[in-house]
Amino acid sequence: MQQIEVSNKEYFASNIRTIARNNNLDLVEAITSFCEDNEYQMEDIIPLLDKNLREEIKVDAIAGRYIRGFKIPKTLF
Numbered sequence: 001m002q003q004i005e006v007s008n009k010e011y012f013a014s015n016i017r018t019i020a021r022n023n024n025l026d027l028v029e030a031i032t033s034f035c036e037d038n039e040y041q042m043e044d045i046i047p048l049l050d051k052n053l054r055e056e057i058k059v060d061a062i063a064g065r066y067i068r069g070f071k072i073p074k075t076l077f
């Protein structure tokens with residue numbers, strides 16, 4: 001197993017967002033892809049998740065129905 005550099009959370013978050021955007025993935029899928037490609041365990045990247053990325057993952061996970069959460073209203077009325 002490789003050692004993960006934890007010195008720059010912003011760089012990691014940017015890298016994950018780029019993977020998601022370039023491959024038309026949500027953040028959960030992008031992180032999974034990153035871990036598979038680099039032979040990391042999901043648990044190993046947790047220290048690299050900054051507050052903003054965690055919140056975006058939460059929103060994506062609810063929208064993608066990975067987890068239960070608040071329903072997103074389709075209309076205002």
